[in-house]
Amino acid sequence: MNAEIIAVGSELLTPYRLDTNSLLLTAELNQLGIRVMRKTVVGDNRQELREALEHALSHADVVVCSGGLGPTEDDLTRETVAELLGRKLQRNEEILRGIQERFRKFGRAMPETNVRQAMVPEGADVLDNPRGTAPGLWLETNGRFIVLLPGPPNELKAMFENEVRQRLARHAPKRRLYTRDLRVTGMSESDADHRVASIYKKYAEAEHTILAGPGEIQIHPRVWSDDPAAAERILNDLVKSFELALGENLFSTTGQTIEEVVADELTQHRATIATAESCTGGLIAARLTNIPGSSTYFLGGVVCYSNDLKTAWTRVPPEIIESKGAVSSEVALALADGIRKSTGALLGLSVTGIAGPGGGTAEKPVGLVHIGLADEKGPKERAFRFPGDRERIRTQATNAALDMVRRYFLYAARGKG
């Protein structure tokens, strides 16, 4: 079973906005065993929309359209679909009352233009919109399904979950999509590629999507099958092969972020952590505290940009900064140890480096980053050299620092810690 997704809206044809609804729609459709064959974005333009719909209806079993259901004259989806299918638009009094009620609740009178949102093509089912005024529509024609959804993501999401999912499920094929979400760090995309190339070949029945970001690679194996048990077996085998090939660089097989993995380890070990950041400027603390409940393991952190504050907050001896420079193994070690001691945390994590674009030298180039991690036995340190611009360097340093904490628990579990 195949689908096409059409996003309607002139703002989606500017340099400022992407159609992000299609990601959610694709995930939902794939879950139901429906494959997306094409995505199209058209403006608020009757002719373009009509042509996109014609193509979709001649190729796909399911056509999902988002946007163009608003009250203004720019919103043409209802009219264009009705015209294309040769169906009359009829005013639906129940929808109209609902819209009027919604306006009343907010203490306003309904503008006359909103009557357009109560117009329904003959034979269409109305899809309730609890979060906005635009109802969705469900149409069937020649054994194909057309779903019209509102553009705002929160309205579209709720409507798909409440109204569309079970309707499509009734017609969905037995052949479904089964997936895994693997996360890898500590290696380059080409290194990872090299190590897993033979797995791709061996499991020809699986599709793979690889997404490489700064300091993290995601691999999504996907298997289409009408036998759930067989699909899960293949994926489990696949994951085992990936584990062998990637070793401890593979940090999640369930789509967890690295901060989530670190949070789990800290919680499980009833451990606490504190951070002392220079070039990452608070990004590590921000990532750790983005997780609900992080106050149980995250005590606090400092962003010590100035040398004075490195000394004041983490007691880095000024003479070390003087002799070795703020970006050095010695300062990373002292920062990690110092923040651990001044906060009373089990672990102290530190970063000092040169994020650029200025400040680099031949000896200490832009991208040089020292990361320190201290426990009660003392601090350890590793130096990195990250490529890219300021933002990429900071993100890679943040991922590497979090990864150092993850590996700490990994090695501790193996008795090497």
Next chain:
Amino acid sequence: MNAEIIAVGSELLTPYRLDTNSLLLTAELNQLGIRVMRKTVVGDNRQELREALEHALSHADVVVCSGGLGPTEDDLTRETVAELLGRKLQRNEEILRGIQERFRKFGRAMPETNVRQAMVPEGADVLDNPRGTAPGLWLETNGRFIVLLPGPPNELKAMFENEVRQRLARHAPKRRLYTRDLRVTGMSESDADHRVASIYKKYAEAEHTILAGPGEIQIHPRVWSDDPAAAERILNDLVKSFELALGENLFSTTGQTIEEVVADELTQHRATIATAESCTGGLIAARLTNIPGSSTYFLGGVVCYSNDLKTAWTRVPPEIIESKGAVSSEVALALADGIRKSTGALLGLSVTGIAGPGGGTAEKPVGLVHIGLADEKGPKERAFRFPGDRERIRTQATNAALDMVRRYFLYAARGKG
């Protein structure tokens, strides 16, 4: 002059990846006065790609295709375009030598499959790719232009700038696009909408795109015109109207981020700042330090999650935390004043709040955030109530805190500070 953009690649039809190249391409095309009428994403599928190309060639003056130029059999763009135009593919020895050279440089032999990347349709111009092996192609047919670009964003960007821009400029119309990039904070989208609705009506010759994020709204007025002076005049008038309607909530008319505006103010006043964050967990420090050269005004910051650290690092009296609670005006004031004094910065900025999902009470609900700002005259404080989930609350709090610093300099300039 109109364009269609076609993105080729099965990974772009998964729930994991969007075609982001089209944003850059749209900006470039618009600059040249070329309007994008449709964007299509197809998989690595000859029939789908052919149909998308056929539609584009029958509607648009310029067809820009990204992706599908790699060395594998999945990469079908070259072959499909050649077939559609009825042109033979010929091996280009110069391209081949270039690819071989590239592999040699990385110490590897060129795989046989890469020969495909040296195949060029008759009459096509080759577009050099300094950043990868896949060359681009430029074709003309019946007065229309077809541009084939590689999928990786950094390769596509360099190729457009170096090879495509000036070729298109030779044919571009006199009618160009003129724009402004307005940034607004401190008000809701519907409030902003309400205040500027009459401006939209008055300037019917301008298009507007509105992008609302947590704590920030972007408004992009766009005017198509063949008279640069007239277009700039309209836009200048428009901006003046927006300034009147939005007042000091309008923080940039040139697309600056709020941290860039704050950085400019701090630099201009030779002022320094330090931060004490609780619920924003380092996000404010991270935003301020994402700007190159931030060490001249940003001294440092603390993320004091635990009450003990609030006292240790910023000398908040424990009895205030005890009696008023960590999330309170009093603690926000003490944090701001304390971080200012302990770092020696001119300004101390503080945030304490409940980001959720847990920790809320009837009296202090999730979303309650106190922001404090201190100078040598003492601290001031404001309470906010932000809607949304943890991430949205943290982002809104970060924007509001940065905005408080911006307004500080605004009022100071007016002698109200």
